[in-house]
Amino acid sequence: MNCGIVVFPGSNCDHDAYTAASSIGNARYLFHKETSIPSDIDCIILPGGFSYGDYLRCGAIARFSPLMKEVVTFAHKGGLVIGICNGFQILTEAGLLPGALLRNSSLSFICKDVYLKTENNATSFTRTLQSGQILKIPIAHGDGNYFAENETVKRLEGEGRVVFRYCEQNGNVTKNANPNGSINNIAGIISEAGNVLGMMPHPERYADSALGCNDGIAVFTSIAETLAMKKVG
Amino acid sequence: MNNFHAVVTITLRKGILDVQGKTVEHALHSSSFSSLSNVRIGKHVEMNVVADSEESAFTQIDAACKALIANPIIEDYHITLHKTEVA
Numbered sequence: 001m002n003c004g005i006v007v008f009p010g011s012n013c014d015h016d017a018y019t020a021a022s023s024i025g026n027a028r029y030l031f032h033k034e035t036s037i038p039s040d041i042d043c044i045i046l047p048g049g050f051s052y053g054d055y056l057r058c059g060a061i062a063r064f065s066p067l068m069k070e071v072v073t074f075a076h077k078g079g080l081v082i083g084i085c086n087g088f089q090i091l092t093e094a095g096l097l098p099g100a101l102l103r104n105s106s107l108s109f110i111c112k113d114v115y116l117k118t119e120n121n122a123t124s125f126t127r128t129l130q131s132g133q134i135l136k137i138p139i140a141h142g143d144g145n146y147f148a149e150n151e152t153v154k155r156l157e158g159e160g161r162v163v164f165r166y167c168e169q170n171g172n173v174t175k176n177a178n179p180n181g182s183i184n185n186i187a188g189i190i191s192e193a194g195n196v197l198g199m200m201p202h203p204e205r206y207a208d209s210a211l212g213c214n215d216g217i218a219v220f221t222s223i224a225e226t227l228a229m230k231k232v233g
Numbered sequence: 234m235n236n237f238h239a240v241v242t243i244t245l246r247k248g249i250l251d252v253q254g255k256t257v258e259h260a261l262h263s264s265s266f267s268s269l270s271n272v273r274i275g276k277h278v279e280m281n282v283v284a285d286s287e288e289s290a291f292t293q294i295d296a297a298c299k300a301l302i303a304n305p306i307i308e309d310y311h312i313t314l315h316k317t318e319v320a
Contacts, residue, residue, distance in 0.1 A: 056276075057304055064301070093304070100306045102245075107252055147249065147307060181252075 001025025001224040004041040006071065006087075008032045008062045013048035013084065013204060020207035021045065024220045025227075032065040042227050043080040044071055046087030048140070048202060058101060058143045059089030068094060080124055080223060081196045085141055088188075088198035097191055097198045098156070099148030101141075105181025109142040113213075114179055116187050116201060117167040120160045123190055124226040125197045128218050134171050135164075135215040137201040139179060144200040146182035146189075153183055164188035164199055237282045237290040240313045243303045244275035278302055281317070290314055 003021040007014045007029050014029065021027035021043075030037065030044075037044070052061035062068060068090070075081045075096050083091040091097045104110060118126055118133040129135075148156070156162055164187040168177045178185045180200070188199030203216030245251045251273050258272040280297075284290035294312050303310040 056302070060301060060304070092306075100304055102249070102307060103252060105250070105252055107256065149306075 001043060001227050002040050003027040003043045003045055003223075004030040004037060005045045005047055006030050006032060006067055007047075008049065008051035008065060010051045010053055011047050011049035011086070013086075013202060016202070016204040016207075017045045017047040017084065020204040020217065020220050023207065023217070024224045030067060032062070032067050034067045035070065037067070037070045037074055041074075041079075042230075043082070043223050044074060046071070046081070046083040046090050047204070048085030048087060051086055051090065054086075054143075057089075057093065059086060059091075059093040062086075062090045063094040072096060075191070075196050078193065078195050080226065082125060082219070082223070083196075083198045084202055084204065085139075085144070085200055088200055089143065091196060091198045096196050097189060098152045099146055099189070101143045101200070102145040102147050102181070103143050104141070104145050104179070109140075110144075110179050111140040112138065112179070114139050114187075114201060115167050115169050115171075115177065116164040117171055117173060118163070119165050120163045120190070122160075123163055123194055123197070123222075125190070125219055125222050126163060127225055128222045132171065134167065134169070135203075135218070136206065136213050137203055137216055138205045139201045141180070141200055144180040144182065146180075146186040146200070148183065153186075156186075156189055157184065159192070161190045161192070162186050162188075163190050163197060164201070234283050234285055235287075235290075236317045237284060237287065238315045238317045239280050239282055239290065239294045241278040241280075241294065241298060241302055242275055242311045242313075243278065243308050244273045244310075246307055246309050249307055287314055287316065
């Protein structure tokens, strides 16, 4: 696994993403002004933060970074891309994932641990998880309220593209477990081709047991396994 | 060529719950402004544009709105144009 972690002005989870990715494979930072992605990079991480100060809309300006043009091309060629928190917002603004992230329904910035239900473990990002497995993962966002048109949501649900859903500790998906008002408790979705994942929770922040929980490392081990299988294939 | 001044007003699309608008509305209702309703909070963006006609100016601003200034999945926008003497 050779992960490229894109650093925008205002990214603040790039170091955590680097630490998590480099505990499994190789990682390096990619500056947003770069105009190409090194040929050995096989996974791109758009980390959390407040790219470009969240001006206008979260993720709206980052989409126009020179490197983002390359990320879009990389994704269209089937390269693995994961957007976490602000990275998810950038992916929706760039049109790599459907929908948008609205202001949290409480209007508050929420920073706490939540529980996620693994709705689809047959993806490149979740293959080391069990179906229905519950993960404890932190969230830290003000705009994580996933919204899409009814038809889009129906399609996402019907095609198994809702990968993670906010749930109670026991796995029940309830209104109480929904921290931000997201439609159908959606916490993470995947692209139609299955190579782009966006999620608001931060797996990289719980990727080492020294932090009290390492539930998030499964996302990184899944990516590494997927890439190893591709190489063998 | 002519100079125009554009004002773009962006609001959440009708049908999407405007939590800020609702919160302000509740505050107004508890401050004796009970006859006010349907409060919507939005953004106000101003810019100058040089174009050979008002139609061309509008087309340029509209394209900018679609590309960046508004997100049509969640937002509506309204453009107001005025011809000005200086850019």
